């Protein structure tokens with residue numbers, strides 16, 4: 001089935017919950033439904049963790065590991081549809097928004113500027129020693 005067609009299919013959490021065995025394992029990641037049965041055995045992180053989230057929303061577990069782009073490509077190939085949310089179902093998990101930067105707060109950019117000056121001072125000191 002092509003991704004375009006698969007993405008049109010809607011499944012409720014009730015539907016997803018019915019697929020929790022190793023041979024028939026579904027999970028939800030970012031509100032999309034995946035049939036990961038073919039991948040359980042090959043998962044570099046082991047089958048146990050996959051079984052743990054079978055039939056459930058695995059977004060947090062998947063994202064917490066910091067999976068590679070390759071892992072995401074594998075995931076997309078197993079897409080079977082989208083979640084149809086009913087009242088009481090787990091809330092959608094959207095990508096973590098970039099934290100708004102409070103004024104005066106130290107930023108990563110600030111930290112690297114700091115590191116640059118330290119480095120520059122070391123180089124300057126080295127050059128001074130070399131010359132004298």
Ligand code: HEM
Pocket residue numbers: 034036039043044045046049050053058061062065066067068069070071072074075
């Ligand atoms: C169907 C969804 C998943 C796919 C396609 C997938 C794919 C992969 C791939 C390709 C790797 C190798 C490293 C990388 O490329 O990032 C990996 C590693 C890993 N995965 Fe997953 N994964 C899935 C779900 C999960 C879930 C739900 C967990 C739960 C915690 C998990 C835990 C891990 C861990 C701990 C590793 C690291 C293994 C190691 O380096 O020793 N994965 N996964």
